[in-house]
Amino acid sequence: MSTTSELTASRWAGIDAGKEHHWVCVIDDTGQTVWSSKVLNDETAILDAISTVLGSGGEVTWGIDITGTASGLLLALLAAHGQRVFYVPGRTVNRMAGAYRGEAKTDARDAYVIAETIRHRQDLSLVDVPATVVAELRLLVGHRTDLVADRVRMLNRLRDVLTGYFPGLERAFDLSNHKGALILLTGYQTPDALRRLGRTRLAGWLTKRKVRAAGDVAATAIAAAEGQHTAIPGEKTAGSIVAELAQALLDLDERIGKIDRQVTEAFRGHPQAEIIESMPGIGPILGAELIVAAGDIGSYADAGRLASAAGLVPVPRDSGRRTGNMHRPRRYSRKLRRVFYLSAQSAIIRPGPNRDYYLKKRAAGCKHVQALLALARRRVDVLWALLRDNRTFTIDSPTKTAIAA
Known part of the structure; x- marks a missing residue:
């Protein structure tokens, strides 16, 4: 760590952000390091660092390589102090690093390169530190994206298992958009079970579970069952897996629906x-x-x-x-x-x-x-x-x- 007792009036602060700690490097208008230190990702430590950098007055321009959750607290504190922060993408940091001496990759060196980048370049984007509505949307949208990815993975697994022992039923329904078919699979998954139940009783079973067009769903399922009379080895185990996946997808759809309502409410609170x-x-x-x-x-x-x-x-x-x-x-x-x-x-x-x-x-x-x-x-x-x-x-x-x- 290099320090100096007096910081210059025109300064550029590069931040190599991390989950547990950040590294902050401050340079002057000649590119000389005037302050460089590791800063814990903790409110008190960050406030101390900001106070040190701003201690001598004058304008400081900040640059950071990560604008995700890891740097959320840091960016919020910088915004509270009225500081401008520019985003320096990781690829840009890697390219700029080649222009400086040494090949070692350290947090301190990356922070210095970020500071030098914002000192020389004028085409970088300002970091928009989110207000309450935007911060809420960012969390909700990120969570929804994860849930949708889980649904796609789970749906592909269900299709794969079902095709392995009952391909006719898998072809009969668009499982990605057919809630009734998923409800059907939670109770009956094999050709033999569907044939023994019959169309009328299956339609009644689906109606009790509020499936739309229960009669059509039952007719389609029974037709698929009539087209396959051969039992596949492991069919019973595969059927139990399909039932579990179908129920998990229904539960996941409810969670996504709830998130969608939250996203809609938060979005409509945005002024634009x-x-x-x-x-x-x-x-x-x-x-x-x-x-x-x-x-x-x-x-x-x-x-x-x-x-x-x-x-x-x-x-x-x-x-x-x-x-x-x-x-x-x-x-x-x-x-x-x-x-x-x-x-x-x-x-x-x-x-x-x-x-x-x-x-x-x-x-x-x-x-x-x-x-x-x-x-x-x-x-x-x-x-x-x-x-x-x-x-x-x-x-x-x-x-x-x-x-x-």
Whole structure:
């Protein structure tokens, strides 16, 4: 650890964030280290470090390589002190590290490289330290993402086991979107059990459990059972596993439904929620994901910056005589791109300007994904303008609306 009794007026503080502790390195305008120390991820220790760095007055610019849960307390305390913090991606740190002496990778060296990066570069994004609503959305959306991933894994396992001994029933229902089929599997999983029960009694059993179109579900299941009279070795054990997985999926669906209601309530407490949700194809869930992925959209200088952050602006990769070679950028937010892509996909279902633009691109020779990405890019412009002007989406242009009024 290197220290100095007097910090300079213009300083840059690099933070190599970690779960148990952070390393903070402060440099002056010549790139010399004036303070460098390990700081425990503890409120008292962090406050002491901030007090030391800010002790001599003057402006300090902070940079950090992680903006997730590990740095949540640190970022909140920096925000409380009115400090500006820039995000320095890990890939950028690794690239910049090659420009400095030494090959050893230590927390202190990484913190120094982060400080040097924010001293030299002006294109880094400010960290949007979340307010209460955004922090709540971030937690809820993260938890929902984990639950959905668990559901996909569990559903794939159920399909795999069911196909192994009763492929006809697996083909008969879309298990990913058929609650009635999952309820059926909690009670009856084998062809023999279904045949012995019969269509009428199965329909009654399903009706008692409030399955929609119980008669149709029963008829489909019995037809599948009539198509297979061969018992597969291990069928009974496989059936018990299918019953357990089906019940777990039903329970998980209830948990996801509860989270969805919480996300919707929290999202609609955001001041820009009405504007975001007015865009065709964006509901409260995607809207919440947008806020979490983009942060403060007002911090983007223009729509192009927002589109670039979402990976919707191609960049050239020319070489020698090869020019005009455009590719998707390597650095962009996958989550933000997913929001705009899925919202564009939803928007083309119904007639309107979104579908018209998509069909125009298809007619021009674009493939499905290319046309969707072009629409997503266009929608970024629209959404950014709506948020800038603080107005909701309408098919008519603002000029026409004003004239009509």
